[in-house]
Amino acid sequence: MSTKPSINAVAHQAGVSIATVSRVLTGSKPVSAETRLRVQAAVQALGYRANPFGRGLSTGRSGVLLMLVPDFANPYYAEIVRGAVSVARQRGYTVLPVDLEGSANNEASLQVLQSGLPDGVINLVPVHERAAWAKAAEGRPWVHCSEFQPDEMSIPHVSIDHRQAATDAVQYLLNRGHRRIALVNSDERFLYARQRREGYELALRRADIAVETGRIRTTGTNSYAAGSLAAAALLSLVTPPTAVFAVSDTLAIGVIKGLRRAGRRVPEDTAVVGFDDVPIAEVFEPALTTVGQPMQDLGAAAVVMLLGQMEGQIVGHRILPHRLVVRESA
Amino acid sequence: MSTKPSINAVAHQAGVSIATVSRVLTGSKPVSAETRLRVQAAVQALGYRANPFGRGLSTGRSGVLLMLVPDFANPYYAEIVRGAVSVARQRGYTVLPVDLEGSANNEASLQVLQSGLPDGVINLVPVHERAAWAKAAEGRPWVHCSEFQPDEMSIPHVSIDHRQAATDAVQYLLNRGHRRIALVNSDERFLYARQRREGYELALRRADIAVETGRIRTTGTNSYAAGSLAAAALLSLVTPPTAVFAVSDTLAIGVIKGLRRAGRRVPEDTAVVGFDDVPIAEVFEPALTTVGQPMQDLGAAAVVMLLGQMEGQIVGHRILPHRLVVRESA
DNA sequence: ATGAAAGCGCTAACAT
């Protein structure tokens, strides 16, 4: 009663061998309807659950999917995790999200990865920090999520088209009549940052507008303060921009605060477009016009692809659609 | 080379028995310096990591701590998780945070719990939803975090003193000269909500101010919209309040938006105090005056208590300090 | 369709 029942107890109670119990549990081989019922009754009666260690030792699989998350506190990642969890559980898998806390936690997470416990890994770590993980994950099934680059084509990935998304955002500002459009970028070590910059420049060139380096601010970090600083710098230009495209909602909010501190109204004096559509985006005043990513879908697709890969399929790559969410700030 | 090396391979390579390898790995028994070195060299050379299933099957422990999280997307919980993860890893444990997504995910999470995989569980689920979990966790080491109630004294818990915190918030408003202070509460099924209401009433009574039920709004949910609605209701009173204590920053922001929509200035016309000190609190304009909880410490303490319990200690309960963070909104 | 038995990789009790 007190100690957890093993497969032996179930077999005994049902009057069958442990092999038969295993068969009805896993459905690996046919079992006569009658015995199946008996076994199921015994399982029920004893409250039996297969011991994950025994099963794992035998099958070599744990049903655990490791998810490398750069930052739990960032709602962008939180949503991706949520999407992943929800499809994983439908397929009988548990996702183990580990918070890398901006690399502080690498060592411990590496251990988890190398322990062999996870059956596969979903990677949210940006391209430029992947090297260490790539080595540790060697041989294991894994997929990249949210960023990708051409030279990694061998590893399945799912992402939006960051370049196109940026082009769309800037095009929107162009359509609204803006000609002096600034870019507030985060850190160009991030692939997405480089791709969004490309998209920004592409949109301008298509409109026959010269790309002025003075209108491109690279903050190095993704904080409110950095956005405010960038705004101040842009306002000190001889001809300040009439619109700003910031590569994250965080930066966008910082930019707006900076603009307002300098007496500018948003969007009347300066329009601002953000990126990500995090929850604050619609609560902040003015509500942010921003580019939304299908976060949950990204996570879900990553799991589907990972499981496919584990089953030996060739899964390839996926690009998911983004969308421009027009609110008040531009 | 290609397949993962087992303890046998290490033993062979080092010219010792597998028991000796196990001993140097676990440090369970003394091993001569010389052999230890040989074994360690072999481990190194082969890149060996103990198979978690084998070890788990043998020891009955996984090194995994389950953490029941009501909502990943809520930064309040995200911070608690972070605190827990950080001390868990120092102690060689992995925390497995599962997102309950407002109960949507209960079934799957219950499975994880019942699988027997986790060595212990940290519970962030509010008191009134604990029943199902309590049954499933029976016998297993577990601790409650962030809420507690007297009749659960048998289970170790860590929390702030919600009642005292509310009293402090209201006292602050009293000190600023406010007499008509409203309470915007979330859902009194939550223990913290009831306790904060108690604290609110206590502070008023101490100041010889009658508690007027018209000034207490219970929203039922914890959304911006609910806060705005509550604000509108309060403004329709014959004598509207000059200050509002909202039991979460989310509600507080909603209240502020509602007040402004009605033409009130914050804090000049109506002061607002929130609760939690989530990241948005200091970014929103006006920046929120709010009660901060030591989220990371809560998570850390929970892990320490859980591990203590697992080692057979009597761990008791802990109340951590809160603090009033004064900014602009009150 | 079912049972018997051989592992899976490890730890721990028992020898030596």
Added chain:
DNA sequence: ATGTTAGCGCTTTCAT
């Protein structure tokens, strides 16, 4: 201090 060995609980041949 070290080796031998019996499990831990399960899945999976191999028989029947």
